[in-house]
Amino acid sequence: ETGVTQTPRHLVMGMTNKKSLKCEQHLGHNAMYWYKQSAKKPLELMFVYNFKEQTENNSVPSRFSPECPNSSHLFLHLHTLQPEDSALYLCASSQDRGGILNYGYTFGSGTRLTVV
Amino acid sequence: AQKITQTQPGMFVQEKEAVTLDCTYDTSDQSYGLFWYKQPSSGEMIFLIYQGSYDEQNATEGRYSLNFQKARKSANLVISASQLGDSAMYFCAMRDVEEDSSYKLIFGSGTRLLVRP
Numbered sequence: 673e674t675g676v677t678q679t680p681r682h683l684v685m686g687m688t689n690k691k692s693l694k695c696e697q698h699l700g701h702n703a704m705y706w707y708k709q710s711a712k713k714p715l716e717l718m719f720v721y722n723f724k725e726q727t728e729n730n731s732v733p734s735r736f737s738p739e740c741p742n743s744s745h746l747f748l749h750l751h752t753l754q755p756e757d758s759a760l761y762l763c764a765s766s767q768d769r770g771g772i773l774n775y776g777y778t779f780g781s782g783t784r785l786t787v788v
Numbered sequence: 789a790q791k792i793t794q795t796q797p798g799m800f801v802q803e804k805e806a807v808t809l810d811c812t813y814d815t816s817d818q819s820y821g822l823f824w825y826k827q828p829s830s831g832e833m834i835f836l837i838y839q840g841s842y843d844e845q846n847a848t849e850g851r852y853s854l855n856f857q858k859a860r861k862s863a864n865l866v867i868s869a870s871q872l873g874d875s876a877m878y879f880c881a882m883r884d885v886e887e888d889s890s891y892k893l894i895f896g897s898g899t900r901l902l903v904r905p
Contacts, residue, residue, distance in 0.1 A: 705893075714792075715879070715895040728892070760831055766893075776823045776883075777893055779833035 675699065678763050678780035685753065686788055693748040693783045695763030703768045704746040705777065706738060709760040721746060722768060753787045760784050791815060792880050792896035799901050801870045808855070809865040809899045811880030817841075820884035822863040823893070824854065827877040836878075839863055867901075875903045 676697045685691050697704065706718040720728030721740040735757075737749040746763055764777035793812045801807035813822065824836040839847045839854045847854040855864040867874055880896040 712897075714897045717892055717894075720892065762831070762833060764833070764893075776821075776835050776838060776881075777833075778835070779825075782831040784831065 676763055676765055676778050676780035678761075678783050680783060681781065682784050682786075684786045684788060685750065687753060687755070689753075690749070690751040692750065693761055693763075693785075695746040695748075695780055697744055697746075697763075697765040697778070699765060699767070699778060701765035701767045701778070702743055703766045704740060704743070705764045705766075706746065706748055707762040707764065709762055709782070711759075715762070719748075750785075753785075755787050758785055758787045791894050792882055794880055794896035794899050796899045797897075799899055800904060801867075801874075801901065802904050803872060804869055806866060806868045807870055807901065809867070809878050809880075809901065811863045811865065811896060813861050813863060813880070813882050815861075815882065815884045817884040820882055822854070822856070823881040823883070824852070824863075824865045825879045825881060825895075826874075827879060827898070829876070833879070837865070870903045872903050872905060875901060877901075 679694045683691060702723050704721045708716045708718055717730050718732045719738040735752050739747040760782045762782045763780045766777045791814050795810055799807060820841045822839045826834045826836050837847050837849045837852045837854050839856045846856050851868045853866045855866055877898045877900050879898045881893050883893045
């Protein structure tokens with residue numbers, strides 16, 4: 673496989689459930705990201721990992737817990753979510769080389785999450 | 789403060805015609821990168837084109853071109869010879885140096901393009 677793969681593609685969960693979203697990249701990139709895309713809102717950056725270290729947490733509620741065990745895998749653990757957390761969650765990766773700005777992100781197809 | 793502005797929530801274009809999607813940005817940095825992504829209904833964000841702030845020529849990639857006007861801080865996407873498969877959401881994005889020295893990619897709110905047969 674190549675590119676960025678996200679699983680599952682669709683997820684429906686109750687507010688008391690615990691689930692995890694998975695992201696895997698086979699591009700040799702050193703940075704990975706979680707974005708949230710809600711209806712009629714710009715993409716919101718949630719978490720940034722560089723070389724497996726979390727470098728960004730954009731005031732995300734603790735019911736979202738990221739994990740990056742290695743530079744190829746990124747997880748988003750979910751627990752006690754609210755209905756307003758229903759959204760498309762996109763994973764992305766990039767090859768960051770300190771200050772070079774022409775590296776865009778490669779995105780996965782996203783996980784469409786519905787909280788009931 | 790919003791750094792990327794896309795003022796067109798939705799656009800229509802006739803098949804085979806050209807269309808321009810607007811994007812303005814705000815940054816105090818001299819060095820930055822501008823990107824356009826396409827998001828079909830499947831959800832995946834597909835990279836289309838990149839323009840660097842120091843690039844003297846407007847970027848082109850096949851039917852996509854970027855009309856870069858640095859003084860006006862605009863980076864409009866031009867799609868020539870529209871095809872039905874071009875119907876999608878289009879996002880303008882910028883990468884510059886943040887206050888914390890990170891290099892995040894920040895997106896605009898997007899424009900939904902519908903190509904009419």
